[in-house]
Amino acid sequence: MTSITTRRHDVERLRREHPIADVIARYGIELRQAGQALVGRCPFHPDSDRPNLHVYPDSARWFCYRCSTGGDAIDFVRRQEHLGFVEACERLMAVPAHPLTKAKVSRARRERRWDRLTLEEQILMNTACALYQHALWREPRALTYLRERGIPDWVIRRCGLGYADGHSLEAYLRHRSGLRTAQELGLLRKPGQRDGGKPLAEFFSGRIVVPEIRAGQCVWLIGRDLGDSPHHPKYLALSGERPVLGFERVIGQRTAFLVEGVFDYLTAITWRLAAFSPCGTHLPADRLGFLARAEVIYGVLDGDMAGEAAGQRFRQQLGPRFHPLRLPDGCDLNDLARRPGGRPAFFRLLAAARHPQGKENSHA
Ligand SMILES: [Zn+2]
Structure with missing residues (x-):
């Protein structure tokens, strides 16, 4: 009994001391921020030129959407080095935890260029922007907020302002494709550690969203919280290189x-x-x-x-x-x-x- 408890304790400590992103980056896999997840190329399937590998630091897990493998840091080491569970744990224990990824991740964070979207990403951005625009006219609090700040309706329309109601985007995409792309873009994210079956959380939930429009298409969004609570940042923006608004x-x-x-x-x-x-x-x-x-x-x-x-x-x-x-x-x-x-x-x-x-x- 004792040995099992000890071992479980050790495993938990291993996971804690070796953040999943560090473990994966140590194998030379570059990760970049995409919403709450980090994405990179999966080493477990051939012709891996797309960022199929998703790493979720909050839940300390990874998953490849191409080859459908996933797990925690120990599973990654096992697969990468063809080791058994105990050997993989020992391998992790032998490596001092080091803050290698911090710099890598922050560099990656700057690398997202919103003027370079794939066709799929651009369609999704346009869809989200349109859903937010519709939602704005259904949310009196959002309209009141804008009017109190002196923004007339014609500017609301001209600038494509919207409101993220916290559920419409997820509900819309659930029966189509695009949930994954929305997560990569940072519009949706896993709701946290124990997300069993819960819907994905909307990044801009409860916020007025202001899009940057290029050639009629939404390439980026920034969101203003309706309240002035010290517990929420006033503004949230999609991460990456901020485009010039306007x-x-x-x-x-x-x-x-x-x-x-x-x-x-x-x-x-x-x-x-x-x-x-x-x-x-x-x-x-x-x-x-x-x-x-x-x-x-x-x-x-x-x-x-x-x-x-x-x-x-x-x-x-x-x-x-x-x-x-x-x-x-x-x-x-x-x-x-x-x-x-x-x-x-x-x-x-x-x-x-x-x-x-x-x-x-x-x-x-
Ligand atoms: Zn894979």
Whole structure:
């Protein structure tokens, strides 16, 4: 009895000390993040050029959807090295746990390029975006939220805003194909350790979703929580290289408006400005080429320390064509828009920046 208990205890400790992703990466298999899972090439079947191998760090298990094998870290070592159970355990015990994958995984996380989707992935993104759009009009809380933030219906439609109700996407895909692709894209994920038969969880559940649309197709999504609970991040975005939100609104324009946040972006569109947002304060230099035609790029930055720092960074990247517009009283563009007189105040600021000699045009 004792030996069995000891052994089970040892096995559990082995699993704990050797995270599944580390064990697999140690065999030279590159894993990249796809939602809650990590995906890579399966070593157990030939012509493995697709990422069939799925690794679920939360449940410490792996599964190949091509050859239908799977298990835990010990099973992986057994198969990989043709070992028995005990030998595989000993092999694991002999290897010190090391944080090899952290860097590999984070590099992989950056590698997902949302402007490079397979046909299957693009169709799925379009489907999800359409389902979210329909769901928005059925959810009064979401509509109220958008209206309270000053976003009119025409912008909701034009930008394809949606709402993830937490079940429609899974229900729709369950009777078709695409559940797996939705998981690879990060739209659906396993609900946790003991998921016996439970539906997959929707990544954006309970959130307003804002798509980045290219040529009429949804290539990426970011979601805003309806509440302001400290227990949920305000924003969740599909992981990978963030595309510029509003790319097509700005490319080829002579005047462009760089805004920080998602709702600042929606406000700018409401005011019919050619606006884009990096959805954060970082915009890699090798993706600024789309601004080549812009003679002036107004940086509409939050009137706080972070906005100040971001302005200096963008100025370095964009050179003399960059003109920061400092919004008053530490507010962002969406805050300003909801104040009485906010919109004319913004256009006065803009006119002053256009004509620094004081020849202000009334604009709005
Ligand atoms: Zn396989």
